[in-house]
Structures are given as C-alpha cells and as structure tokens.
Amino acid sequence: MNDAAREIEALIALMAKLPGLGPRSARRAVLHLLKKRSRVMVPLATAMAEVATRARDCVTCGNIGTAEICDICASDKRATGEICVVEDVADLWAMERAQVFGGRYHVLGGTLSALDAIGPDELRIPQLKARVRDEGVREVILALGATVDGQTTAHYIADELGGLCTLTSLAQGVPVGGELDYLDEGTISAALRARKGL
Amino acid sequence: MNDAAREIEALIALMAKLPGLGPRSARRAVLHLLKKRSRVMVPLATAMAEVATRARDCVTCGNIGTAEICDICASDKRATGEICVVEDVADLWAMERAQVFGGRYHVLGGTLSALDAIGPDELRIPQLKARVRDEGVREVILALGATVDGQTTAHYIADELGGLCTLTSLAQGVPVGGELDYLDEGTISAALRARKGL
Numbered sequence: 001m002n003d004a005a006r007e008i009e010a011l012i013a014l015m016a017k018l019p020g021l022g023p024r025s026a027r028r029a030v031l032h033l034l035k036k037r038s039r040v041m042v043p044l045a046t047a048m049a050e051v052a053t054r055a056r057d058c059v060t061c062g063n064i065g066t067a068e069i070c071d072i073c074a075s076d077k078r079a080t081g082e083i084c085v086v087e088d089v090a091d092l093w094a095m096e097r098a099q100v101f102g103g104r105y106h107v108l109g110g111t112l113s114a115l116d117a118i119g120p121d122e123l124r125i126p127q128l129k130a131r132v133r134d135e136g137v138r139e140v141i142l143a144l145g146a147t148v149d150g151q152t153t154a155h156y157i158a159d160e161l162g163g164l165c166t167l168t169s170l171a172q173g174v175p176v177g178g179e180l181d182y183l184d185e186g187t188i189s190a191a192l193r194a195r196k197g198l
Numbered sequence: 199m200n201d202a203a204r205e206i207e208a209l210i211a212l213m214a215k216l217p218g219l220g221p222r223s224a225r226r227a228v229l230h231l232l233k234k235r236s237r238v239m240v241p242l243a244t245a246m247a248e249v250a251t252r253a254r255d256c257v258t259c260g261n262i263g264t265a266e267i268c269d270i271c272a273s274d275k276r277a278t279g280e281i282c283v284v285e286d287v288a289d290l291w292a293m294e295r296a297q298v299f300g301g302r303y304h305v306l307g308g309t310l311s312a313l314d315a316i317g318p319d320e321l322r323i324p325q326l327k328a329r330v331r332d333e334g335v336r337e338v339i340l341a342l343g344a345t346v347d348g349q350t351t352a353h354y355i356a357d358e359l360g361g362l363c364t365l366t367s368l369a370q371g372v373p374v375g376g377e378l379d380y381l382d383e384g385t386i387s388a389a390l391r392a393r394k395g396l
Contacts, residue, residue, distance in 0.1 A: 005264040007252060011245045017238065019230050020223040029216040031288050033246070034253055034262050040215065041250040047209045048243035051228075052235050054205060064232050066203040090229050 008034070060131070062107030062124055064089050072096075072104060079103045081138040085128065085157065087111055087145060095143060103141075106131065111149035112156055125157060132164050142169040206232070258329070260305030260322055262287050270294075270302060277301040279336040281329065283355065285309055285343060293341060301339075304329065309347035310354055323355060330362050340367040 008030065016026035033041040057063070058070035065071055072078055082103030086092050092105050108123045120126065132140060140161060144150035158167050173191035174180070180188065206228065214224035231239040255261070256268035263269055270276055280301030284290050290303050306321045318324065330338060338359060342348035356365050371389035372378070378386065 005253075005262075005269060007245065007249050007264055008262070011242075011249050014238070014242045014245055018227040020227060021218065025218040027291070028288070029218060030249075031262075031291075032217050034249070034287070037250050037253060040212070041246065044209075044212045045243055045246035045250050047205065047212055048231070048239065049247060051205050051209050051232070052239040052243050055203075055232055055235060064203075064206070066205055071203060089232070090226070093225070093229075 061105045062089070062109060062127075063092055063105060077102075080135060082141065083128070083131065083135075083137050083139075084141045084143050086143050087150065087153075091143065091145075101141075108144075108153070111144065111147075111153040113149050120156065120160075123153070125160060128157070129160055129164075132161055137165050139166040139168060142167065144169070146172060259303045260287070260307060260325075261290055261303060275300075278333060280339065281326070281333075281335050281337075282339045282341050283326065284341050285348065285351075289341065289343075299339075306342075306351065309342065309345075309351040311347050318354065318358075321351070323358060326355070327358055327362075330359055335363050337364040337366060340365065342367070344370060 012023070012026050012030045015021055015029055016023045018026070021029065033044070051066075054066040055064055056066070056068065058065055058073055059068055060073040061070060063070040063072060067074070079102050082101075083106050084095060084101055084103060085106045085108060086095065087108050087110060089107055092107055095101055095105070106124070106128050108125065108128075110118055110123055112118055112120065112123065128140075131137065140157075142154045142157060144154050154169060161167060171194060172187070173194055174183065174187065210221070210224050210228045213219055213227055214221045216224070219227065231242070249264075252264040253262055254264070254266065256263055256271055257266055258271045259268060261268040261270060265272070277300050280299075281304050282293060282299055282301060283304045283306060284293065285306050285308060287305055290305055293299055293303070304322065304326050306323065306326075308316055308321055310316055310318065310321065326338075329335065338355075340352045340355060342352050352367060359365060369392060370385070371392055372381065372385065381389075
C-alpha cells in the first residue's frame, strides 16, 4: 500500500497492535490525530514518551507506577496488616475503582500454568511469602479469577502461607444486577451453597 | 480515581479521546503498552512524535504527507490530466487502496454545509479551479459521498468548472457482494436507471 507517507504507515501499523484496535480503526485513529496535530497528537506523543521513560514496576507489590515504590505502598493511609493478592495490574486497578479495600496489594503477574510452564518463581510468590513474614500481615485476601488456573494458584498460595496468617478469598455468587436466567449453573450453585440469612 | 500514577491517568485520558476507544479500552491499551514498554511503547511514542512533527498538508492537493508536496503530487508516474475530487484524506486513502485510479487528487476538506456555515472558500474549491486552469486538466472526477451535502457540493463544483473540462462522478448501483434484499429503494432505483446491456 502506498496510500500515505512511509512514516504514517509505520505509525498505523504500530497502533494496529494495540488491543481493541485493528488495521481499519488504527487508520481512523491516526487520521484523527493527523487532523489535530498540535491539539491532540503532540500532547499524546509527549505523554506516552514520558510514561514510557518513567513507568516502572513497584519493587514491593508489582504495581506499575512512576517511582520505585508505588503510591499505594508508599501511602501511610493504607492498612499494613492486609494484603490483597491479584493476578495482574489490571485487577489491582479494578479493585481500586471499587474503592472498598484499604490495605495493600501484591501483583502475582499471572497464574500458575503447567501448559505455559509458569511456576511459583515466575509469579512473585516467594516475594509474597517474604512480605507476609516481614510486614506482620494478619490477613491475605486471594482475589484471583474464578478460573481453573486462578483457583489452582489460590490453592498453591494457601499451602505456602498455611499457618502464617488468615487466608480469605472473594465471595462467589450472583453479580450485582445479574438475572438468574442468564447465569451459568456453577454460579447459581455457588450462590445457593453460600446463601445468607435475611 | 487514584488507581494509577497521575501521568498514567493523563495518558489514559488522552488515549480515550481517540475515535473507537473509550475510557475502558483506553485503559486496556495503556496497560498493554505499560507491560511492553521497550518493545511497543517506546517505538510507538517515537513514531507518533516524529509524525506529529513532520506531517503536513500537501500545498497542491491537501493530502497529508511528510513533505510540502505529497508523494502522489510529486510522482511522475501519475497522470496529470485527471483530478479526482474527494471530501477528505480518508476518502483519498480509500481510493488508493482500490488501486484503480492513476491520476491526481484534490481534497476539499469537507462538504458545503449551510448549517455548519461551510462555504466554497473553506473547501479549497478556488484552489481546485486554479489547478484545472493551470495544470491542463481534461477530466475532473467528483468522488463525493452520495449524501445531500456531498451532492450539493458536486453540483456547486460542476457549476464552477462548467466548460473548463469534462466532469464525471462515481457510478451509483449495487455494491459488490450486495444482496438486493438488503439494499434501500434509492440504491435499487439508481441501479435500475443506470442498467447496462450484457
């Protein structure tokens, strides 16, 4: 294709690799940027370059921030006795949007997976064990996905931390706004088993 | 929201303004970039900054390129006697993808619109008239949208260029792969009126 200058085609190809964008929508996004070069494109390129240079993984919890210790680990407003274990930074951000957890996090960076040859050492599980010992943690909340790999990982961590602190996991049940008609059998039976008195 | 460092939130907000991306997909795209900082984010930021600095509108046709005269206008392989008039750079790129036109282009930058107060002088129509006179143009192909504004603009240009050169417009009919059942009445009646002998 010769429908735009080489540099513009290269930019479209890079944008097309982002999740949620394909070749057509990347072309549309780049055209939008080209039409608003000074108002949108320059600020976006500058912000992206700055984040690319400054972003780094928090050495304590694995969250992505712009300092060696992330804002959450550095904050003195967060409780120190509770660690919420999540698979991924996206999950940490989702927990923070819910604004319901006041403790600290530990990002595993994935789940145990025999197929993908991901073992405990790839997952920052040793670091979690060290934190539980060193930080005087009373409770570890396993906020892992309700998938086979997520639950395998939860069981492994429970074995590793057994006796060191209280272990809990997120409740399973009917999601807020959910209709029974659209729920799978596994969710309904989990919700029935964990039923509460009114 | 305090779920990521300030610079990262600012980048997400800028990405969310792109067409096809909203707040959620922008967050997902930025997380993807953050995980592949050196392999994806740095090249993308560099490419975007370079295009933002170098991109400019071709002084002749209005296409966006990286030089004062775009690749198409500068090429000696393109026929000089034919100008294809399009509304937008996106339309020019779409024509080029079809690889069927060997002449030059003229990008209007929109359509005439009484509602939006867009008149001929906002649309590079005077420049088109000058090109037709100066470049010895034999044919002007009006490749404008089959909308009310597009057709109004086509009629206005036809009046302006009347007698200076041959004027044609794209054929209307059944799109390739189209089924009659799904076509609107306007398209079917246009296709019937323009029927061809086999």
